[in-house]
Amino acid sequence: MSIILDKVNYIYGSETAYELHALKDINLVIEDGQFIGIIGHTGSGKSTLIQHFNGLIKPTSGSIYYNGEDISDSDFNKKKLRSKVGLVFQYPEHQLFEVNVFEDVCFGPRNLGLSEKEAQLRAYEALKMVGFEEDLFYQSPFELSGGQKRRVAIAGVLAMKPDILILDEPTAGLDPKGRDEILEQIKTLHETTNMTVILVSHSMEDVAKYVDRLIVMNQGEVKYDDTPKEVFGHYLELEEMGLAAPQVTYIMNRLREKNIPVNVNVTTIEEAKEEILRVFKNR
């Protein structure tokens, strides 16, 4: 179960005055069970890239394979692909439309042709998975708070039981508490179901804490594809791309400059704390 991208190119508005080469020769392998972060500046091609994963966009050139099958083959079942590769768009709460939360989450499983009973069961499970309170199930989705709406929207995709879950900026526009809650829930999901999770973000802090592989996009190209620790080692190059390493990377590098022998390869505040304490204890 994997997605392979082979020399994928995508050009918006081909042969018009607004031509834009959004993706340039992308080669990627998405393995099972990974927690992947995709990071890049606005307009670096992240959103375009993830829409290729479930066949919403057809590449201008190059091929995409899902489990060894070329998804642009005419006999390839795209509907099945979309149920297996769940994509949660940016501001997913804008897609809600049903009379109540529960019905909205049922929309996905019903489209898969499941029985009413099965669809409802999945909707219930999905809403539970994102930690949505049961007494709000029959509320209108438009009366909920921003964070709650987003949970409902994520549940709407989870109810299709995807093997791969892609989230485009799932925390955009949420307050810090809402952000942490959503990210923690995604992490728990990943751990309990062993689902492949791809998290698109421009916040280094968010991804550093959760992902075990980080893909950095810049101007339509994959710049780095490595563990977060390795990627943040290039923090000066990241800055040139308009990105920044997590704040702890800067702190550790500063300490190193002051001849305090800390290991700069830490990515989270917790690790940084441990590292600094270790160095001070050894003195």
Add this chain to the structure above:
Amino acid sequence: MIRDITIGQYYPKDSVIHKLDPRTKLVGTLAYIISLFLFNNFLGYIVVTLFLVGVIKASQVPFRFIIKGLKAIIMLLMITVLFNLFLTKGTPLVEFWIFTITKEGLRISLFMAIRLIYLIIGSSMMTLTTTPNQLTDGLESLLGPLKKIKVPVHEIAMMMSIALRFIPILLEETDKIMKAQIARGADFESGNLVKKAKSLVPLLVPLFISAFRRANDLAMAMEARCYSGGEGRTKMKPLLYQVNDYRAYAIFVLYFAAIIAMEIVL
């Protein structure tokens, strides 16, 4: 998918025609359209063709872009040509079954087709070289005198520019919601008419909500900046005629005179 549709079809370039005042272009286009129906001789077509080719060359817009606009009127064009071809009375050229093609019919349908094509090309030269906002500005200024008889010209122009501004936003939004629902297994293409109409609900409900939300936000933002209509309002970029505009007007007058003169002399 939807992103590929261009509305207003503005083609960004830095040509002489692009830099003309929108009022010049509006008046010029109107004059050009009128001129198309003023003549009825062969020489007239040559003058119009030369004029049009001159404008296209000066505008630096690629020719295939201009042709694109013609796709929309192909049906209209065919119907006009066929009707004129078969239903005009005169000296018969070809006869078969119940159809007769006359010499006059051939002539009229050919010239009619050319006129229609020139009409579309000419007016798309205006929209290709002027941004929608410039156009509404120009329109507001040209319709200015109507304010005297209590026509809310500024408000109408403002509504037009807001509507135009919202078209690409709503298209993008439609595209986004459509993709989001497709990702949830929605199917917008297959099924009969009833099923297709029903499948639009997941698209239309969020779209309406977002349109209202945006309209509300915009109204609030305008209110917060004390917008109160056209009364006493000044412009950051007032429309001012440049030397080139006077030249353009002179060319238009010459062109117009040439067309009329030919019609009288010939």
